[in-house]
Amino acid sequence: MHKLGQMDLLFFGIAKDIVGTSQLDMFFGEDSPNSVAELKQALKKRYPEFSKLTSLAIAVNSEYASDDVQLKANDEVAIIPPVSGG
Amino acid sequence: MHKLGQMDLLFFGIAKDIVGTSQLDMFFGEDSPNSVAELKQALKKRYPEFSKLTSLAIAVNSEYASDDVQLKANDEVAIIPPVSGG
Amino acid sequence: MNKIIEIVQDLDTNKVYQELSHPSSGGICVFVGSVREFTNNEQVMALEFETYETMALKEMDKLADTALEKWKLNKVVIKHAVGKKEVQDAVVIVGASSAHRSECFEACRFLIDTLKETVPIWKKELFKNKSVWVSAHP
């Protein structure tokens, strides 16, 4: 279970380099994001490097999540920078 | 060397079935064909089955030859029914 | 099983023909992506692939299903390698088999194009004096 205002996040590729780790229990306090859109905003505010990426997507429970998706406790939330497989 | 009015021909696929052999020293006598067009005509006259094929091509020295190509003694002449490789 | 989906350390290109072979298939089309020595005239030492594996497998599975819906296919293979890969190493294999050749060609092209857009796999190019996450920046 997460404490209030806290969120467990997974980071991959360049996102991992930006925050310096692949998993982070991030404390947002009263600004804790409720939706995917708010999470993106909060990340860009804290790490300006995210604003410079070609794109930034969020996966909730290993599925791409659109901006209006609401975040619930215990969701697996991952930060998806531009993919480049193949 | 070929005798006058005689021509050594190679047959493949259904052409081989039509004439009953893969190689034939065919005697044309005075009607001996001088060009690819004349050879096709002579073959169709002697073996009407050739007229029923989807197409009929002639190769001279293992290259496709157009109707106006002249046939010379010692040319390797092959009868090419519709190809169906692959 | 009409689809084979895998993320592995090392790809075995020899198996793919047997995996795609099917008595109703007259055509098999396979695309293999491999490490190129030069990118924009800069020598690449190696590529390093990282993946969000649970999600990548899900996306690859969806991709196979989409191809199986769009075309009449007997088999689909989607495999991606992870870790460090050197020049000429295979990094991705996609393929499809079908009764006639048009379907497997179109499906194979669709598989690799869409994989590159949707599957959460990241590639870092390692040059002599720097490394770059591909496509990260505009």
Add this chain to the structure above:
Amino acid sequence: MNKIIEIVQDLDTNKVYQELSHPSSGGICVFVGSVREFTNNEQVMALEFETYETMALKEMDKLADTALEKWKLNKVVIKHAVGKKEVQDAVVIVGASSAHRSECFEACRFLIDTLKETVPIWKKELFKNKSVWVSAHP
């Protein structure tokens, strides 16, 4: 050598990746044609391939050269089997490798389409009670 042209009794699909692999190639596209069990709902027992070998090799060589002129390719493979082939056996392998994937896909499709039109190879379908030279009659 940037092209491999062969007419053989039995095709080895395992070798083709190594043959097409090249340090400047990021993409390899391969098409394998194989024997299908049914043609127009009739069960095929086997296919029998016959060729005018000297001419077929020349035509395959021209085909490879045309592809090498049309696209920027690092390697081209064209191989055809002859003799009796059973269901699921490989009968033809064509492939190309290139820096980027568009070229190898387009070249691979061109190779198989043109091979079927120009290379002097003939296929007989053996059914239970008859045999038919494919495409011979309209």
